[in-house]
């Protein structure tokens with residue numbers, strides 16, 4: 457096979473990475489469900505389960521009986537009345553309507569409304585729910601959609617957040633703290649109307665960046681952001697008083713560590729495919745190390761090769777990695793919303809990571825494909841072909857980022873090709889390539 461080039465990197469000692477299962481739901485969900493959370497957990501030799509939505513004490517007892525450590529997930533739409541979200545606890549947009557996130561509108565939920573961080577009833581509900589989860593045995597609490605009121609701003613840039621009476625009341629305090637307020641007789645109706653006029657002018661493009669109206673808008677947005685930080689900080693203080701070793705985690709989108717996410721001890725971030733490259737991941741982990749946080753990524757992709765690529769990046773760099781099983785992938789044409797990797801293939805990979813000791817990493821390239829392999833230092837024959845990227849199937853953006861550099865190889869040596877490597881390079885997929893190696 458002509459044209460094949462093999463690079464082998466130096467062997468280094470690294471921190472022990474742990475496999476984390478993010479079984480978003482406890483499987484089997486019902487009698488027709490063939491998936492099994494506990495079975496997969498054991499097969500993949502996972503260390504813990506994070507980001508689990510479950511309040512069923514019976515199911516959680518099964519985890520405890522199997523010595524499985526788990527965190528439980530919360531979000532702004534935790535119900536306040538049975539399974540429902542009532543307006544009393546919730547964000548009110550400028551038109552007085554409760555807020556539903558755009559991606560949840562098609563989900564047909566009983567509890568679609570987001571809580572307002574300045575609402576004392578919601579604050580109490582959020583704290584009590586977390587305590588209930590800790591009492592159910594969670595070692596950590598995970599918060600999805602932790603931007604709360606700021607998410608509305610992000611989604612509707614001209615609507616600035618929540619306008620419930622608690623928020624407007626808090627805004628008076630915020631303004632007073634900055635000096636004498638221009639609104640002598642602050643009343644909710646006047647304030648809401650004033651902000652509504654600002655919003656309308658803003659939408660019409662009438663505001664200059666220095667106008668008084670623009671200034672008021674900027675202050676309202678800043679106030680909403682700070683309200684979320686205050687809410688989470690108070691929640692964390694109360695929770696740590698209840699259980700001093702509790703860990704709080706958030707879905708810090710693409711590894712963001714803004715002031716809201718920085719309240720948390722760690723992040724488990726959904727990562728978009730376009731962020732899957734070494735320079736980006738390195739830059740996030742530099743911030744994580746500087747702030748003494750933890751970070752795991754959940755790749756939003758149903759491409760198993762890209763999932764393996766991310767696992768390899770984390771393994772090579774000594775970070776914990778997420779097993780690609782029961783993860784959320786937004787609906788695309790012909791694809792499911794949840795993605796499940798193959799248990800036997802993933803468990804083989806975890807075996808290599810966990811038992812082979814210091815690894816050599818190999819990146820190979822020929823004219824048709826790239827592949828990544830690992831070889832344990834104690835094993836002459838066992839070589840796992842981590843992933844194989846057929847160039848023809850990849851778009852230009854992916855082609856550019858899968859290079860020796862993007863795989864984190866610091867020292868490259870060209871190795872003489874052999875027959876079995878040539879055979880490996882012809883393999884259709886990683887499982888077939890693995891077979892070729894094991895039979896040689």
Ligand SMILES: [Zn+2]
Pocket residue numbers: 546547548572573574575618619620621622623624
């Ligand atoms: Zn509010």
